[in-house]
Amino acid sequence: xxxxxxTGAAPARLGxxxxxxxxxxxxxxxxxxFALVPIAVFGLFFIYPFIYAVYxxxxxxGILGKQAGGHGTFNYSKVLHDPIFHTAxxxxxxxxxVVVPLELALGLSLALLINQQIRGRNFFRSAFYFxxxxxxxxxxxxALYIFAANGLFNQIIGGNxxxxxxxxxxxxxxxxxxxxxxxxxxxxxxxxALQTIPNxxxxxxxxxxxxAWRTFWRITFPLLKPAHFFCLVVFGIGALKLFDQxxxxxxxxxxxxxxxxxxxxxxxxxxxxxxxxxxxxxxGVIYFVIIFFLTxxxxxxxxxxxxx
Amino acid sequence: xxxxxxxxxxxxxxxVALVAASAQAGHKTHKVTEVTVAGWSSGGDEDNLLQQxxxxxxxxxxxxxxxxxIINTNYGDAMTxxxxxxxxxxxxxxxxxxxxxxxxxxxxxxxNGYIKKxxxxxxxxxxxxxxxxxxxxxxxxxxxxxxxLATETNNGLFAKAGIRKAxxxxxxxxxxxxxxxxxxxxxxxxxxxxxxxxxxxxxxxGGSIKNVxxxxxxxxxxxxxxxxxxxxxxxxSQLGDGWCGQALGDGHSAIIFEGNWLLPYMKSTYxxxxxxxxxxxxxxxxxxxAFTVSYSMSTFTKNKQAAWTLLSWLEGKKxxxxxxxxxxxxxxxxxxxxxxxxxxxxxxxxxSHGWGFGNPNFNAAYTVMSNDITAVIKGDKTVQQMLAxxxxxxxxx
Numbered sequence: 019x020x021x022x023x024x025t026g027a028a029p030a031r032l033g034x035x036x037x038x039x040x041x042x043x044x045x046x047x048x049x050x051x052f053a054l055v056p057i058a059v060f061g062l063f064f065i066y067p068f069i070y071a072v073y074x075x076x077x078x079x080g081i082l083g084k085q086a087g088g089h090g091t092f093n094y095s096k097v098l099h100d101p102i103f104h105t106a107x108x109x110x111x112x113x114x115x116v117v118v119p120l121e122l123a124l125g126l127s128l129a130l131l132i133n134q135q136i137r138g139r140n141f142f143r144s145a146f147y148f149x150x151x152x153x154x155x156x157x158x159x160x161a162l163y164i165f166a167a168n169g170l171f172n173q174i175i176g177g178n179x180x181x182x183x184x185x186x187x188x189x190x191x192x193x194x195x196x197x198x199x200x201x202x203x204x205x206x207x208x209x210x211a212l213q214t215i216p217n218x219x220x221x222x223x224x225x226x227x228x229x230a231w232r233t234f235w236r237i238t239f240p241l242l243k244p245a246h247f248f249c250l251v252v253f254g255i256g257a258l259k260l261f262d263q264x265x266x267x268x269x270x271x272x273x274x275x276x277x278x279x280x281x282x283x284x285x286x287x288x289x290x291x292x293x294x295x296x297x298x299x300x301x302g303v304i305y306f307v308i309i310f311f312l313t314x315x316x317x318x319x320x321x322x323x324x325x326x
Numbered sequence: 327x328x329x330x331x332x333x334x335x336x337x338x339x340x341x342v343a344l345v346a347a348s349a350q351a352g353h354k355t356h357k358v359t360e361v362t363v364a365g366w367s368s369g370g371d372e373d374n375l376l377q378q379x380x381x382x383x384x385x386x387x388x389x390x391x392x393x394x395x396i397i398n399t400n401y402g403d404a405m406t407x408x409x410x411x412x413x414x415x416x417x418x419x420x421x422x423x424x425x426x427x428x429x430x431x432x433x434x435x436x437x438n439g440y441i442k443k444x445x446x447x448x449x450x451x452x453x454x455x456x457x458x459x460x461x462x463x464x465x466x467x468x469x470x471x472x473x474x475l476a477t478e479t480n481n482g483l484f485a486k487a488g489i490r491k492a493x494x495x496x497x498x499x500x501x502x503x504x505x506x507x508x509x510x511x512x513x514x515x516x517x518x519x520x521x522x523x524x525x526x527x528x529x530x531x532g533g534s535i536k537n538v539x540x541x542x543x544x545x546x547x548x549x550x551x552x553x554x555x556x557x558x559x560x561x562x563s564q565l566g567d568g569w570c571g572q573a574l575g576d577g578h579s580a581i582i583f584e585g586n587w588l589l590p591y592m593k594s595t596y597x598x599x600x601x602x603x604x605x606x607x608x609x610x611x612x613x614x615x616a617f618t619v620s621y622s623m624s625t626f627t628k629n630k631q632a633a634w635t636l637l638s639w640l641e642g643k644k645x646x647x648x649x650x651x652x653x654x655x656x657x658x659x660x661x662x663x664x665x666x667x668x669x670x671x672x673x674x675x676x677x678s679h680g681w682g683f684g685n686p687n688f689n690a691a692y693t694v695m696s697n698d699i700t701a702v703i704k705g706d707k708t709v710q711q712m713l714a715x716x717x718x719x720x721x722x723x
Contacts, residue, residue, distance in 0.1 A: 080431050081406055081409045081410050081431045081433060082409065082410070082412075082431065082432060082433065166563075166566075166568065167563050167564070167565070167566035167567070168566040168567065172566075178564075178566045180563035180564075180566075183563040184563075185700060185701075185704060185706075270400075271693055271696040271697060272693065272697065273696050273697040273700055274519070274696075274697065274700035274701075274704075275697055275698075275700045275701040275704060275706060275707075276697050276701075279697075287690075287693060290402065290403050290406055291689050291690050291692075291693055292687075292689070292690040293406070293427055293430075293431055293689075
């Protein structure tokens with residue numbers, strides 16, 4: 019009987035094990051199957067073009083493909099020695115350093131406002147978020163009219179400066195415009211983070227008699243560190259990719275006086291005006307390396323503090 | 327019964343076969359080749375007129391059927407993507423400023439073979455306009471229409487200052503501007519910070535795009551920028567206007583230099599403003615720019631003969647006559663008249679240089695020109711530096 023049961027249990031255990039293995043395999047199959055689709059899309063639209071861009075960056079490459087003139091690192095040399103590329107890097111550095119803190123400050127302020135129990139909270143949340151979902155082309159075009167020499171803004175302040183046509187003011191006008199349009203998205207991230215802060219800490223602070231200002235700087239702001247890091251990386255990279263507003267404001271010239279020539283505009287200009295796709299690809303690779311390096315530095319500094 | 331049924335079936339089969347054969351034969355004799363023609367939108371009137379012209383072509387050419395595609399996005403970028411995909415339209419617009427670059431990229435079909443084969447007469451086109459679409463002796467397209475610049479003046483402001491005629495020379499331009507200034511017009515001339523205006527002055531001083539670093543070119547740039555720096559002229563944005571046409575209409579300036587496109591704008595926006603159109607001012611010599619667009623053929627078209635049939639008809643006397651029928655543009659052919667009121671523009675045909683000048687690097691160089699001219703006006707760059715930058719860009723450096 020025992021023997022019978024022993025011999026009977028082994029196949030039953032084997033059967034159970036094989037069923038488990040089969041179920042796990044099936045589960046893994048489904049998992050890989052589901053993952054395969056986005057990986058394939060990512061590979062097709064991101065990894066493959068990136069590898070292809072690296073490849074063509076070593077050739078003279080026109081509209082119809084490879085052109086005569088050999089291969090090598092000449093495109094990289096051209097980009098690295100081009101004063102316009104240097105100007106583009108300087109412009110985007112100035113822009114990013116100003117616009118990102120501004121976006122974060124504005125977004126956080128709006129989030130703090132929306133986080134209060136105020137009447138019409140939902141309306142304000144939608145209203146503040148609206149510029150983020152509106153077309154940047156449409157918003158920039160409207161801004162060009164408002165800030166034109168004879169536009170609404172000048173009529174209010176009594177000036178006649180064409181804010182988007184002057185080399186001294188165009189970049190800062192774009193900074194103002196983008197800080198406003200992006201603040202809605204920043205607000206949402208901060209709002210989500212604010213709602214994860216437990217009430218206990220605020221109650222403890224209230225018991226201790228801590229004022230609102232001190233509570234914000236000593237409790238809220240430090241507890242938002244993960245959101246700060248996330249927003250800094252996401253909107254920092256977004257700022258480094260400035261193109262459409264610069265393109266529209268300058269009527270496709272990157273001017274006046276290269277004031278709106280950003281690295282992405284430089285890449286576009288090399289590809290679609292100079293028809294030198296090799297140089298454009300080389301500039302793209304160089305810029306990728308710069309952004310990658312900055313992100314790693316950011317991760318090692320702000321990110322490490324956040325993890326701690 | 328079986329025999330009768332077999333006979334009936336046989337007759338039916340024969341009838342079907344005969345109908346099929348005749349249909350096949352008919353199909354062979356009326357084979358229609360499809361071609362596409364593409365351009366950008368220049369407004370409802372022009373789009374409708376172009377469709378009417380294409381309809382007439384389709385009616386008169388039963389063996390070729392042309393379909394119009396209007397590209398509403400950034401035309402140059404859209405066409406570049408189509409070239410890269412080896413799938414552009416068969417016949418399409420080419421702006422003269424980009425013609426040289428597209429020729430170099432080998433996306434435009436040389437037309438000399440078709441011209442020779444069909445004995446097509448190219449002599450009726452104004453040579454300088456045709457030259458904008460030529461590289462050496464190879465023709466890559468024919469101009470479909472064009473516009474030079476002219477001197478436009480605000481009659482009211484001129485009358486107020488007691489000036490009777492539009493300026494004809496640089497000296498008169500300056501003296502008229504001074505008189506207008508004395509009569510309350512702060513900046514009598516509206517000048518665009520744009521080589522698409524300044525180059526006309528360079529040609530008027532004996533300079534050219536080929537010797538852009540010459541003394542004559544530098545003198546002309548100094549004259550142009552000098553007008554702005556002295557306050558006799560201002561840019562449209564300094565005047566608080568979107569462009570110089572608006573400045574003329576608003577009475578913010580009395581003298582501007584614009585093309586044929588000003589006329590419909592003034593008619594619709596400032597119908598009550600009286601203004602005059604005179605030939606472009608003259609320096610040491612006469613000089614002007616011709617902004618022109620061609621119909622060209624793609625190197626990828628599978629139906630080259632049909633595309634040539636369409637292109638040569640559109641550019642021929644009949645096609646051009648239809649295209650000119652509503653007076654929306656100037657004729658590029660000496661044997662097709664332009665509808666009235668355009669004499670000051672047409673007069674400059676012999677000395678107008680096609681914008682782009684056949685230079686393969688012009689498209690890229692124009693970005694440098696646009697940025698450098700603003701730097702020179704602002705005082706951030708010298709004229710010599712700008713001319714050196716432009717010369718290098720024109721060489722593709």
